[in-house]
Amino acid sequence: MSSSDLHPNGRLVNIGTHNLALYSHGLSPSSPNDPVVVFISGVASDALNWQAVVRQLSPSVRTYTYDRSGYRNSEFSPLAPSAENIALELSLLLEKAPISNPLILVGHSWAGILIQEFIAMKGTAQIAGLVLVDANHETAPLVMNVNDPILWNKIAAGIDAYSAWGVRSEHKMTPEEWDAFEAAESTDKYKLIAHKEDVEQYLQSFETLRMKELSKQQPLLGNKPVYVIAGTRSRDWTGLYNAGVAKGNGSEEERRYVNEMIATVDEKNAGLMREFLKLSTKSELVFATKSGHFVQLFQPEIVVEGVKWVLNKRTVSA
DSSP states (O other): OOGGGSOTTEEEEEOSSSEEEEEEESOOOSSTTSOEEEEEOOTTOOGGGGHHHHHHSOTTSOEEEEEOTTSTTSOOOSSOOOHHHHHHHHHHHHHHTTOOSOEEEEEETTHHHHHHHHHHHHOSTTEEEEEEESOOOTTHHHHOOTTOHIIIIIITTTOOHHHHHTHHHHOOSOHHHHHHHHHHHTSHHHHHHHHIIIIIIHHHHHHHHHTTTGGGGOSTTTTSOEEEEEOOHHHHHHHHHHHHHHTTOSOHHHHHHHHHHHHHHHHHHHHHHHHHGGGOSSEEEEEOTTOOSOHHHHOHHHHHHHHHHHHHHHHHHO
16 A cells, blocks of 8 residues: 555544554644544544544534554554554654644544543643544443343344444445445454454443543533533444344343343443543533444534534634
């Protein structure tokens, strides 16, 4: 892969050990003090899951997406894809690009862990604000099991998750954007790095972060604006349940168990999202009631509003 093979808005950045693909959107900042937006994807996701959000943002806002090591146009890293190593590679990408403007970090799902590992490593000096999109809180596995084996191995066995969640029918990407998204996730390269992240690194990353005790340093970001978006997890799990039952999956006891999970998951998730409000004295929580976990695919406009809110709050306090 060379830079000439990338989309015109993409380039390869050498971070010392290998190249990462970085994509620029919108106008270049007119001042080194103007904030720029950096999108950070969740586990087993590349830059393409932000396409609908980026398209809806004003072109006057400079934004960046990137493929983590091993995804799509980025090379594999010599390091294991732990949250700490991913945060390190993000810091190197920003340094080598170089991107020195104040950062509004927008992170989905596992990026809640990645962003806090980045803060643990680099501090908050360059951070202008956060938009957390149904992000993972460090205590999430202690509250709910998103990989529950009865849900996934019994009820949802043989079910296509994107179809059951409604992603295939209700996403807000263009046909071309969705085709690119699906094509990237169908490759052997994607499957290899997704397994390394999701199966080998994901769960341990929560405990590793908790041991750093950042929660004892609140408000970690002071008065820097933090916009928290809660997805509706029951929407996803109900889709899996209905598709599984229609297929005849699960015993009565297993179905009852999953129904009880569904009945409590939104309240549990909302509690976790409220914990993120402690990150700043200037924070806001909104609920994406028409989205499951992947808010950026169902309701990208809510993520766009979050970026605008952070920009506005930052301007007001400047």
